[in-house]
Amino acid sequence: MDGYIIATVIKAVLVLSIIAALAGFGTYLERKVLAFMQRRLGPMHVGPYGLLQLAADGIKLFTKEDFIPSGANRLIFMIAPMITAATAFIALAAVPLLPEFTLFGVTVKPIISDLDIGILFVLGMMAAGLYGPLLAGMAQDNKWGLLGAARTAAVFLSYEVVTGLSILAPIMIVGSLSLIDFNNYQAGGMGDWLIWKQPLAFVLFLIAGFAETNRTPFDLIENESEIIAGYATEYSGMRWGMFFIGEYANMITIGFLASLVFLGGFNDWGFLPGGLAILLKVSFFFFFMLWVRASWPHIRPDQLMWLCWKVLMPLAVINVTITGFVMMV
Amino acid sequence: METFAFYLFSILIIGLFTVTVLSRNILYAMTSLAAGMVLISGLFFLLGADFLGVVQLIVYVGAVMALYAFGMMFFDATGVVKENNTPATTVFLLGGLSAVVLVVIFAAPAIGGNVHALYPTPDGATNPQAVGLVLFTKYLIPFEVAAVMLLVAMIAGIILAGKKMDKSLSRMKDESPASEKDVK
Numbered sequence: 001m002d003g004y005i006i007a008t009v010i011k012a013v014l015v016l017s018i019i020a021a022l023a024g025f026g027t028y029l030e031r032k033v034l035a036f037m038q039r040r041l042g043p044m045h046v047g048p049y050g051l052l053q054l055a056a057d058g059i060k061l062f063t064k065e066d067f068i069p070s071g072a073n074r075l076i077f078m079i080a081p082m083i084t085a086a087t088a089f090i091a092l093a094a095v096p097l098l099p100e101f102t103l104f105g106v107t108v109k110p111i112i113s114d115l116d117i118g119i120l121f122v123l124g125m126m127a128a129g130l131y132g133p134l135l136a137g138m139a140q141d142n143k144w145g146l147l148g149a150a151r152t153a154a155v156f157l158s159y160e161v162v163t164g165l166s167i168l169a170p171i172m173i174v175g176s177l178s179l180i181d182f183n184n185y186q187a188g189g190m191g192d193w194l195i196w197k198q199p200l201a202f203v204l205f206l207i208a209g210f211a212e213t214n215r216t217p218f219d220l221i222e223n224e225s226e227i228i229a230g231y232a233t234e235y236s237g238m239r240w241g242m243f244f245i246g247e248y249a250n251m252i253t254i255g256f257l258a259s260l261v262f263l264g265g266f267n268d269w270g271f272l273p274g275g276l277a278i279l280l281k282v283s284f285f286f287f288f289m290l291w292v293r294a295s296w297p298h299i300r301p302d303q304l305m306w307l308c309w310k311v312l313m314p315l316a317v318i319n320v321t322i323t324g325f326v327m328m329v
Numbered sequence: 330m331e332t333f334a335f336y337l338f339s340i341l342i343i344g345l346f347t348v349t350v351l352s353r354n355i356l357y358a359m360t361s362l363a364a365g366m367v368l369i370s371g372l373f374f375l376l377g378a379d380f381l382g383v384v385q386l387i388v389y390v391g392a393v394m395a396l397y398a399f400g401m402m403f404f405d406a407t408g409v410v411k412e413n414n415t416p417a418t419t420v421f422l423l424g425g426l427s428a429v430v431l432v433v434i435f436a437a438p439a440i441g442g443n444v445h446a447l448y449p450t451p452d453g454a455t456n457p458q459a460v461g462l463v464l465f466t467k468y469l470i471p472f473e474v475a476a477v478m479l480l481v482a483m484i485a486g487i488i489l490a491g492k493k494m495d496k497s498l499s500r501m502k503d504e505s506p507a508s509e510k511d512v513k
Contacts, residue, residue, distance in 0.1 A: 073356050076356055117456060121383050146401070
């Protein structure tokens with residue numbers, strides 16, 4: 001029992017520190033990738049190839065004044081960024097990050113808590129994460145913030161249905177809600193990947209994932225060109241940094257979910273060992289999100305709602321129905 | 330450990346819902362409501378009902394989010410809402426009711442000794458399977474009735490909100506009398 005608690009604490013600390021560091025490194029990668037796609041150089045001045053830009057940004061975030069506007073609701077204003085960051089990492093607790101491996105004669109399961117309803121827990125926690133932007137926007141007594149909060153509620157109510165329905169068809173095929181069962185179902189090589197059986201669900205899940213992580217075609221809750229910074233208008237320093245870390249951690253979580261559910265998870269992929277395979281897949285999804293950001297413009301809130309409710313949701317329902325018929329016959 | 334967690338969750342839940350009722354700031358009221366709903370799922374997790382816990386989490390996160398949208402429309406989020414004074418009879422009635430509820434709560438352990446599971450979980454069934462088994466055998470008809478009711482509510486909602494849905498709001502002409510005068 002004691003060993004279990006100690007192991008869990010060690011895993012939690014490791015996941016927290018590694019993902020937080022990756023989230024920070026992700027900002028550098030994003031700027032570089034975007035720059036190359038737009039034929040610029042990106043950050044170049046701090047360190048070799050701008051690598052130390054990360055440290056410079058970190059110092060700036062940590063030392064900046066923690067500013068709270070006079071009309072704001074102080075308590076809620078201070079809690080909101082923590083909700084985003086905390087829920088992003090709690091969601092990661094139920095995600096199996098790597099295959100089991102043996103270290104110093106002990107078998108390590110790289111998952112903090114193996115729930116048999118893992119996928120629902122992850123999606124529910126990520127959904128709860130949107131309370132961060134919502135509360136931040138409402139508490140700061142700023143009209144741009146309030147607009148951001150209103151858009152948060154609209155985005156949330158739009159994509160949530162699509163996420164649930166799109167993931168339902170793979171759940172029906174696998175017959176389990178555990179992410180490890182999803183992974184084991186696709187153990188027989190590339191032909192067993194669920195993306196071949198559920199291509200539509202994969203596309204729908206990915207689109208909803210973009211809305212969930214607030215990435216560019218759907219980043220209307222902090223759309224700089226329309227509403228300053230939306231919910232984050234009045235935030236500065238580390239509180240703003242927490243929103244950022246939460247967003248990047250969510251991107252990584254969506255990458256893991258998409259790889260585990262549709263792309264064969266951490267099974268060995270040809271000659272690649274499983275651990276490397278899943279890291280490659282997650283990196284691809286991360287890159288894909290940056291790629292889309294460089295290629296597509298923002299869309300309006302009503303366009304997002306139209307897309308989710310009138311196009312994606314009927315498609316998802318049809319997909320679930322067809323899957324059900326095929327499984328019954 | 331479980332006892333400690335139970336009392337921690339209970340105290341937090343009751344405290345948060347008290348804030349919901351007593352606070353005059355709409356933001357505090359709704360935030361504590363959402364937090365209380367999330368913490369209730371903790372009680373389900375303690376009882377080993379993981380599936381119900383997650384359903385509680387997902388459903389209420391969405392439901393309270395919709396409530397926030399209404400709160401945003403009707404109230405100033407950073408201000409204090411002015412409330413009417415409640416009449417004495419209501420206070421008297423509600424006070425009496427709470428006293429009765431308190432007595433029932435403290436008497437609950439005595440009654441609770443006789444409670445046993447009517448449909449115990451089959452051996453080897455996981456959490457979602459156990460819920461599904463009971464739902465699709467014993468409680469099939471209530472389940473279907475609830476589904477039909479939700480469908481009716483959805484269609485009614487579409488009809489209520491659907492007037493002029495085929496026209497774009499931004500291109501719609503102003504139909505107030507003033508604009509007609511301008512045209513003439």
